[in-house]
Amino acid sequence: MPPIAPLTTLDPRYSDEKATASDWSQAVARLSSAEVFWLSTVRPEGRPHVTPLIAVWHDGGLHFCTGAEERKAKNLRDNQEVVLTTGANALNEGYDVVVEGTATRVSDEKRLRALAAAYVEKYGTDWTFEVRDGAFAGDGGPALVFRVEPRTAFGFGKGDPYAQTRWQFTQ
Template sequence: DARWTTRGWLMEITNLGKADGLPPVDWAAVAEKLDAGSAPAPDAANSRTTWLSTINEDGSPHVTAVGALWLDGTFWFQTGAGTRKGRNVARDPRCSVAVSIRDADVVIEGDAARVIEPGALARIAKAWADQGWPAQPDDSGPGITAPFNAPSQGPPPWNVYRIEPRSAIVTVAAEPGGLTRFRF
């Protein structure tokens, strides 16, 4: 266990693979791959599916694929206010995001915080647009809109959320391997 400052974060690092002789995972290398939009393999089907887990009213988990973005050291997602994930995070912000990157699987746990500040909405909408989804801030209020979205999102505008990270678990499949928990 150690405490390190990475990207301005003080984090506690626990090498969960130590008993098996595995080295701790390097968070800076993981963050670099997330920043680059790293996929598990260049030709992998569904190579960037990102999974969001929220908590249903009865305490059971709800897991769904989302078009999340990694930006500024965390994940961002959007959804309609009436969707199950939208209702879930409005009631209980605890959630997790899971994604595979080149040679590793990453799970970030934290709280979903709704983003309503116009500058932040414009920046994240531009980031989505730069990746091919033509999102833009909605003129009618604190959300985003686009000419299309998954039908399950309901009509625009859609709420934007930033995951306030609490911890991450990274499993590295490539040699020498690794399994490490990071608490931010």
Template sequence: MNEPITKIDPRFSDSDAVATSWDETRRVLETAEIFWISTVRADGRPHVTPLVAVWFDGAIYFCTGATEQKALNLRGNPHVILTTGCNHWDAGLDVVVEGDAVQLTDNDLLERLAEAWTTKWDGRWQYKVHNGVFQHEGSDTIPVFSVTPTKILAFAKGTFSHTRHQF
């Protein structure tokens, strides 16, 4: 992945704020335990739900049951926003990722991702790969999606700054 163009937006930042570095933003993406995904229903209404995901090789990867609302929404509209951060007003960093979700079917990549899930959560999330999807013990097939960011926003709190990482 290419390094993004990083700019602070002074309209929404404290006068003494500096742009959040790409390294700091990427660290939040790599270590986040929960993301919130926003998708669009067929009738145009938003749908928001939490999920676990991994940042891997410049993209966010997530999985969902084939009949879950977010999977149904993605069949009609691939545009998504994933957010992560904290619920503190005066400290922390919130990150918003915009892009399109693309379903993966490459077994080699899925094997690497299954290992990434296992590693990130100390074995609490373990998937097997079969015919281009994940399988979890006792579950049906689980499609896996990637989101390569088109834009990432980082909102620093305390000394407030609004940083845009454009790809």
């Protein structure tokens, strides 16, 4: 789990002079409540791949799932470095959060059961998964589960004041 208090800095180049750095707990609240995330991975030949998905914040990391033959899962076989982004699609209001890290596979059945419960709690019973053979099992077949602990994260306050906060974690 990342440290409770990451190194937090405000980038003055992209921040209003009256802006202050956001606390990591505010970013965690946004990550916990966000419904849609954008996952960026890298294809084997080096081209980027971006796709929307749902994710849950649990035990200090973001978690998402995907079928083993989906493009994102294939990309993660060769390169586990990812970016997860969420926020508001507006220029002058809202707050965006970007999380950079390494996607690691979760296969421990106890952890998977806790994550399955977190999906139902956040997204409702349409997102009910059984846990079987180190993966989620649902209507769409088996889904691999990945965890991304933040290595670096950014918060972008938009509007009055504009602000860019960076959170750096040591791992």
